[in-house]
Amino acid sequence: MSTSLLYHAFGIINYFYQSTCYIADAIIVAVKDDRWRPGCPVCRNRNVSCREKVTRRFRTIPVGQETVYIDLPVQRVECIRCHVVRQVKVRFADERKGYTRAFGRLVLELSRHMTILVPARYLGVSWDLVKGNPKS
Secondary structure, three states: OOHHHHHHHHOOOOEEEEEEEEEOOEEEEEEEEOOOOOOOOOOOOOOEEEEEEEEEEEEEEEEOOEEEEEEEEEEEEEEOOOOOEEEOOOOOOOOOOOEOHHHHHHHHHHHHHOOOHHHHHHHOOOHHHHHHOOOO
């Protein structure tokens, strides 16, 4: 898999492909951020102190019948200016979501054409994720 495929298939921009792992019925793609120096997610100050990294797993659109996850190590930073400690923003997913924007668009498109339960069963998610997806 290449960085170009991340962009064209999953809508993931400005991240580098690392590796692919196949576990049971899932494909796990590891990526890393291309920024060499993260900024504060609140005030965008570049003068930050880096803390630990936490690997987050995001659900993205399936490839055929295979479930696909994106693993991304997310850096926690402490801002020198505003003194907040937060994770840097993930550019391909909304805050507090465990799925990518492309997955959200797929769920929205499928729910326009069928009942809530059908896309939930097809994608292997709970029906409340389909119901809670914004209709914008």
